[in-house]
Amino acid sequence: MGTIKAITSLSNPTIKYVMALRKRNVRDAEKKYIIEGNRELQRAFDAHIKIETFFYVLGGSFSEEEKKLLEQAQNNGISLIACSLEVFQKISYGERFEKLLAIASMQYSSWSLLEKKFSNPPFLLIAEQIEKPGNLGAILRSTDAAGVDGIILCDPLTDIFNPNVVRASIGTFFSQTIVLSHAEEAFHFLSKHQIKIIATTPDAEKDYTDSDLTGSVAIAVGAEHQGLSSQWIERADEKIRIPMQGVTDSLNVAIASTLVLYEVCRQRKNR
Amino acid sequence: MGTIKAITSLSNPTIKYVMALRKRNVRDAEKKYIIEGNRELQRAFDAHIKIETFFYVLGGSFSEEEKKLLEQAQNNGISLIACSLEVFQKISYGERFEKLLAIASMQYSSWSLLEKKFSNPPFLLIAEQIEKPGNLGAILRSTDAAGVDGIILCDPLTDIFNPNVVRASIGTFFSQTIVLSHAEEAFHFLSKHQIKIIATTPDAEKDYTDSDLTGSVAIAVGAEHQGLSSQWIERADEKIRIPMQGVTDSLNVAIASTLVLYEVCRQRKNR
Numbered sequence: 001m002g003t004i005k006a007i008t009s010l011s012n013p014t015i016k017y018v019m020a021l022r023k024r025n026v027r028d029a030e031k032k033y034i035i036e037g038n039r040e041l042q043r044a045f046d047a048h049i050k051i052e053t054f055f056y057v058l059g060g061s062f063s064e065e066e067k068k069l070l071e072q073a074q075n076n077g078i079s080l081i082a083c084s085l086e087v088f089q090k091i092s093y094g095e096r097f098e099k100l101l102a103i104a105s106m107q108y109s110s111w112s113l114l115e116k117k118f119s120n121p122p123f124l125l126i127a128e129q130i131e132k133p134g135n136l137g138a139i140l141r142s143t144d145a146a147g148v149d150g151i152i153l154c155d156p157l158t159d160i161f162n163p164n165v166v167r168a169s170i171g172t173f174f175s176q177t178i179v180l181s182h183a184e185e186a187f188h189f190l191s192k193h194q195i196k197i198i199a200t201t202p203d204a205e206k207d208y209t210d211s212d213l214t215g216s217v218a219i220a221v222g223a224e225h226q227g228l229s230s231q232w233i234e235r236a237d238e239k240i241r242i243p244m245q246g247v248t249d250s251l252n253v254a255i256a257s258t259l260v261l262y263e264v265c266r267q268r269k270n271r
Numbered sequence: 272m273g274t275i276k277a278i279t280s281l282s283n284p285t286i287k288y289v290m291a292l293r294k295r296n297v298r299d300a301e302k303k304y305i306i307e308g309n310r311e312l313q314r315a316f317d318a319h320i321k322i323e324t325f326f327y328v329l330g331g332s333f334s335e336e337e338k339k340l341l342e343q344a345q346n347n348g349i350s351l352i353a354c355s356l357e358v359f360q361k362i363s364y365g366e367r368f369e370k371l372l373a374i375a376s377m378q379y380s381s382w383s384l385l386e387k388k389f390s391n392p393p394f395l396l397i398a399e400q401i402e403k404p405g406n407l408g409a410i411l412r413s414t415d416a417a418g419v420d421g422i423i424l425c426d427p428l429t430d431i432f433n434p435n436v437v438r439a440s441i442g443t444f445f446s447q448t449i450v451l452s453h454a455e456e457a458f459h460f461l462s463k464h465q466i467k468i469i470a471t472t473p474d475a476e477k478d479y480t481d482s483d484l485t486g487s488v489a490i491a492v493g494a495e496h497q498g499l500s501s502q503w504i505e506r507a508d509e510k511i512r513i514p515m516q517g518v519t520d521s522l523n524v525a526i527a528s529t530l531v532l533y534e535v536c537r538q539r540k541n542r
Contacts, residue, residue: 147516
């Protein structure tokens with residue numbers, strides 16, 4: 001085995017390619033995305049995410065966790081690429097001092113996979129037009145925690161493969177069932193399976209805790225500023241609100257989503 | 272009335288002072304902080320926050336909302352300082368295109384004010400050692416929405432006057448009762464008023480929805496990574512957990528706090 005050579009040039013085409021993947025249009029065209037963070041990488045392995053390339057700092061002093069990740073990459077036949085510290089810092093994000101980074105293939109789940117994941121009764125989240133990566137990531141962390149069967153991501157303004165979504169979800173979305181959809185397709189699917197659409201909106205009259213959420217439900221939450229679009233509100237089987245006692249009339253969308261998801265859990269547990 | 276002169280120099284001492292207030296040590300020494308955002312400024316006025324100086328872009332085309340804010344500042348005898356666009360962009364934060372900014376006096380609430388705010392039974396939040404401004408701001412937005420009587424901020428690693436806390440709370444904290452405290456002082460206060468400490472920790476055996484939260488309660492939540500310190504867990508009257516179904520063993524601290532606060536609301540409503 002020869003000596004391992006590290007990429008030391010910032011103008012190396014592979015390095016330029018990785019940097020370009022921080023842009024959505026490049027990700028969409030290439031169908032590849034970046035995974036960073038040891039916890040995120042481990043969850044990607046655990047969920048059998050298709051990782052293609054693994055970058056590491058040549059001569060880095062690796063923690064046990066990092067060594068284990070490198071070993072898994074090797075055992076899975078993933079190509080390992082060594083970089084100089086300077087190059088690695090360029091491809092890695094912000095001020096985090098990590099030594100590993102992976103490129104994986106983008107993949108959303110299919111409707112038929114979602115059907116297979118249905119619990120009895122089904123429990124879904126519909127997230128419409130979420131804009132901020134941090135919010136989408138936090139929502140996915142909560143859907144994992146609340147144990148939903150799957151997420152229907154409707155006309156999102158940020159993709160789940162944005163590095164900040166991967167981060168904010170701490171890699172929980174790798175093992176979740178996430179379908180990318182337009183509204184009409186989603187309505188068709190939900191109606192076919194007789195799943196009730198529960199729209200979360202400040203204009204509703206019923207508190208979320210007064211709604212019976214023990215049946216087949218899809219909780220729908222909308223964009224940060226506008227909330228759910230009228231098509232979702234009009235076609236909802238029920239509209240619910242979160243009561244607000246103070247000076248503000250809304251909660252952060254990830255927080256509002258989690259409240260309703262956990263109310264479903266509470267009601268089902270006590271059924 | 273003479274022609275209004277705008278500050279056009281970045282080396283103007285007032286401008287340097289405003290920029291310095293983005294640093295915690297300067298804020299703490301000066302007991303002043305920055306308020307930005309039209310919604311935040313309006314809430315500061317509504318809550319009678321002591322605003323000292325109001326900066327605006329000379330010749331800016333102001334919205335109706337902004338004109339109203341400027342008028343309120345004038346009516347309250349606040350000194351108005353005009354800046355050139357270049358100078359204003361320097362003192363204002365990030366890529367937001369706003370035209371107003373204020374300097375206010377820092378103030379925390381006293382224990383005696385908190386006592387006066389007690390509902391029957393009292394309902395408090397204890398936030399220990401929160402580190403990220405975005406999380407602390409989100410927690411304060413939720414305490415406003417859930418209608419807690421007040422917040423005990425224990426040994427915080429970020430101050431509520433950090434511009435990002437002001438932002439993330441969307442100015443909801445101006446009207447809230449927030450006491451800054453060390454743990455011992457807080458224990459003393461809670462014990463004096465016979466308020467039960469409910470510690471939120473993943474190691475608890477009881478789900479938060481199985482706990483009776485209808486009495487006098489102070490919900491305690493801890494730092495992002497370590498959670499509550501042992502002193503709070505040991506001295507808690509009850510320990511509760513949020514059930515987790517997925518691959519992760521924790522939720523974001525603002526989300527976890529909100530779940531428990533709203534469970535208090537739900538139980539009290541249905542009492």
